[in-house]
Amino acid sequence: ALVGNYGSNGKLKYYKADVALRIGSPAAEERVKHHEPLIRNQLVMLFSQQSDATLGSVEAKEALRQEALRQVQAVLSQEEGQPLVGDLLFNNLIIQ
Structure with a gap:
């Protein structure tokens, strides 16, 4: 699981994401x-x-999932010469 904070409006907000x-x-x-x-x-x-705004709706979460997949594929393409990963899924995504 990935756990951390996000946002920059003074109040810290937290996320927990399980990624497959x-x-x-x-x-x-x-x-x-x-x-x-x-x-x-x-x-x-x-x-x-x-x-x-980027975590507040189903559409926004799907866009985040797609961006996460692109970034994982970019890292693997840079390191291995090919993306190796066909898809990225959120098993769990908690925003607080």
Whole structure:
């Protein structure tokens, strides 16, 4: 689970996100696990930049999910030469 704070209006707000990655093969899974710290860092940075507007509706959460997938694929493409991840899903997303 990723846990952190977001927002910049003076009052700290918190999120907790459980993320699942869809990976096509056991070999790709090993490569993704190898880069897990870099992926987690990228996702924490993405979530910390969010606001109530970007987390407040179903459409906004879907846009965040798509952006998170793009960023994970970008990290893996840079490190491995291919995205390796087919999809990113939120198992749980709590905003407080």
